[in-house]
Amino acid sequence: MAASERNRFVVTPLCLARMTTNADEPQPRPRRRAPAGAAVLREDVTEAIRAAVFEELAAVGYARMSIEGIARRAGVGKTAVYRRWRSKLHLVLDIVSALAVQGLPAPDTGSLEGDLRLLYEVTSRALRHPVASQIIPDLQAEAARNPDIAEAMQKALREGQDGVASRILAAAAERGELSAAVDTDLALDLISGPLYWRSVVIRSPKLPKGYLGALARATAEGLKAL
Amino acid sequence: MAASERNRFVVTPLCLARMTTNADEPQPRPRRRAPAGAAVLREDVTEAIRAAVFEELAAVGYARMSIEGIARRAGVGKTAVYRRWRSKLHLVLDIVSALAVQGLPAPDTGSLEGDLRLLYEVTSRALRHPVASQIIPDLQAEAARNPDIAEAMQKALREGQDGVASRILAAAAERGELSAAVDTDLALDLISGPLYWRSVVIRSPKLPKGYLGALARATAEGLKAL
């Protein structure tokens, strides 16, 4: 059936929306025996669980996250979770994989610096959400221990940030802005490293005016020197 | 008494040595009622605990790490741990603070690119140890949740990588290689970001020949464009 696949693509963006908008509202959840379901997995329950996973992941991290905690936060029974996913790992893998599907549009301003500038704007806005900047380093650290998570993260990265950056590089090479012989991996590190370092490692709350522009200019110059 | 302070500076490097050399040896630890102590904290026990914390931190991460697990791995009683540190947090904070003390020598090759090259060589060697590349992202993720850990990490960073990089920048500015008006924070991001991204986030097992040199050249050019 297409229902479970549709969840991947349709439900997850809703999760993201909810996670960023309702993160602070405690939500009364007075539901005293809510309307029960039928012989079909209810989609609102599925979505509530997904949203709860995001919140729980941000609040306590993957290691401390428990199925009971997720169910509690989602206002559902443990059974509802186990009926959908076999374990915490499956649950998180499913969500991370779904995130990877969000294709980002490749900027095309006609210049390397301009493209980078646009990429940085999109990326820094995404990293500005506290939930994202809590979850990403957490899963990234967990990936060092769990090959499955590592693979899912790699895939998400390749289809997101890295994919866009590669396309920017290819366009620049085609325009002759870059040598065609550049080490692509090194170039990707130069592009993605600094903003990640600043936003996630240093955890700078706000970037000063002109930061992204200067970063794009310096990075473009660095790339041209390769 | 100076004993506890000396631990900070003397014992910890030993911990580092042990953690990188003995990480794979399972260690029999057959001690069946080892020689008991006296009315003074035994330093070998303290050191065994510190080493065990490193190993445990790398193996399961901060969140999953338990006092019982540490004591078990160190081959000591829980009491020995609680006698020294009040909690897991105090224990880890103490160790991280001790790490911060290791002052790195500032390279001075006479050129910005040469200094960067040297810095990258030292840094990448440090990040090559699996224990380091396991522990750092883990604590970094935990820092997002715990202000005390965040502060300790910041301090360690400032006294390590960031401190050296700042001195490199100052020297370059003095030589006239850089504009004196550069945004120091942005410059530090450009310097530290790419290698961290590559080593810790991407987790590339080995850097190709010539990588560090090309990275240093590109970064230096990028900095000069600021």
Next chain:
DNA sequence: TTACGTCGGGACGGGACCGTATCGTCGTAA
């Protein structure tokens, strides 16, 4: 109309740690 299967709730035994306390052992500093 009816059988099916999900719903939240709750209970189950089991496991891992928590932080504390109390042993007898034993080496050192007074």
Next chain:
DNA sequence: TTACGACGATACGGTCCCGTCCCGACGTAA
């Protein structure tokens, strides 16, 4: 020589979570 206190070991009650099971309530699809 002696008193002190760290040592490993063990046990304690308590908390949290695991994964499974059963329950009565409920709504939908056959």
